[in-house]
Amino acid sequence: MSLEKRYDFVLFFDVKDGNPNGDPDAGNLPRIDAESGHGIVTDVCLKRKIRNYVGLVKNEQPPYEIYVKEKAILNKQHERAYIALGIDLSSDEGKRKGGDKVDIARDWMCKNFFDVRTFGAVMSTGINCGQVRGPVQLTFARSIEPVVASEHSITRMAVATEEEAKKQGGDNRTMGRKYTIPYGLYRVHGFISAPLADQTGFSEEDLNLLWDALEHMFEHDRSAARGLMSSQRLIIFEHNSKLGNRPAHELFARIEVVRASDSTAPARDFSDYKTMLDGNEIKAFKTVVPV
Incomplete structure (x- = not known):
């Protein structure tokens, strides 16, 4: 069943003593806005957790x-679409990388792959399955307050090779570093387009699965490096039409996060904050707001 309504949503998640999204271009330091000091988690990082x-x-x-998953060979997935459609890839049509069957192949990819019909994909490499503009889009997540990255030296009581052991005289230690932030509460905005959902086949069942993923995606993504990450609040603005009734930025402005007390100490837990909608505190994880 296709979507009959537009949705905009806000997800709050937090991290304790972990690195929610390391930057490989900066030695895996937590991503931070250099001007404001606020922490950042990319949309790609969050989509990865939803996919997983x-x-x-x-x-x-x-x-x-x-x-899009670990060790995937995307062009092989494109080939599957044409094989399923009964097109011989060695034929003239196949050699033209899809010929006039691209639209059919794109529909096949949308039907079979959750992330293609949800987030979209560029599938024109190799065998051409076209491009899909996904109905679900996310912004970068940004922390409510500035965060401070801490650097920790760590020691492994082992080495990888005999040469390393000889150089250390049998001490066999490997030094390393780990980066964490003590605590950060992050806010990410999401958008779901009903017209684009019609094009990809994104359904009500897919939507419910997405809400479920946003709530539980961190529960199966644990690692020592990421500390304790948890989804804390999900506020969904449900429009009563496919095109929507209000601009998303006006809806998002109705939500604010304030300190739970007058303390000026750094926040170290979600209980240090209150999530407010139109001036009223939200205490349930999931809140649906008709627009």
């Missing part, structure tokens, strides 16, 4: 396969 959760829950079976 859906793949785990649905056991990577159609129509919930995952297109």
Whole structure:
């Protein structure tokens, strides 16, 4: 069943003593806005966690396969579409990288892969399956307050090679570093377009699975480096039409986060904050607000 309404949403999640999204161009330091000091988590990072959760829950079976995943060879997935459509890739049509079957191949990819019909994909490399503009889009997440990255030296009581052991005289230690932030509460904005959902086949069932993923995606993404990450609040603005009734930025402005007390000490827990909608505190994880 296709979507009959537009949705905009805000997700709050936090991290304790962890690195929510390291920057490989900066030695894996937590991503931070250099001007304001606020922490940043990219949309790509969050989409990865949603994909992993859906793949785990649905056991990577159609129509919930995952297109962009670890060690995936994307052009091989494109080939699957044409094979399923009965097109011989060695034929003249196949050699033209899809010929006039691109639209059909794109529909096949949307039907079988959850992340293609959700987030969209560029599938024109190799065998051409076209491009899909996804109905679900996310912004970068930004922390409510500035965060401070801490650097920790760590020691492994082992080395990788005999040469390293000889150089250390048998001490066999490997030094390393780990970066964390003590605490950060992050806010990310999301948008769901009903007209684009019609084009990709993103359904009500997919929407409910997305809400489920946003709530539980961190539960199956644990690692020592990421500390304790948790989804804390999900506020969904439900319009009563496909095109929507109000601009998203006006809806998002109705939500604010304030300190729970007058203390000026650095926040170290979600309980240090209150999430407010139109001046009223939100205490449930998921709140649906008619627009």
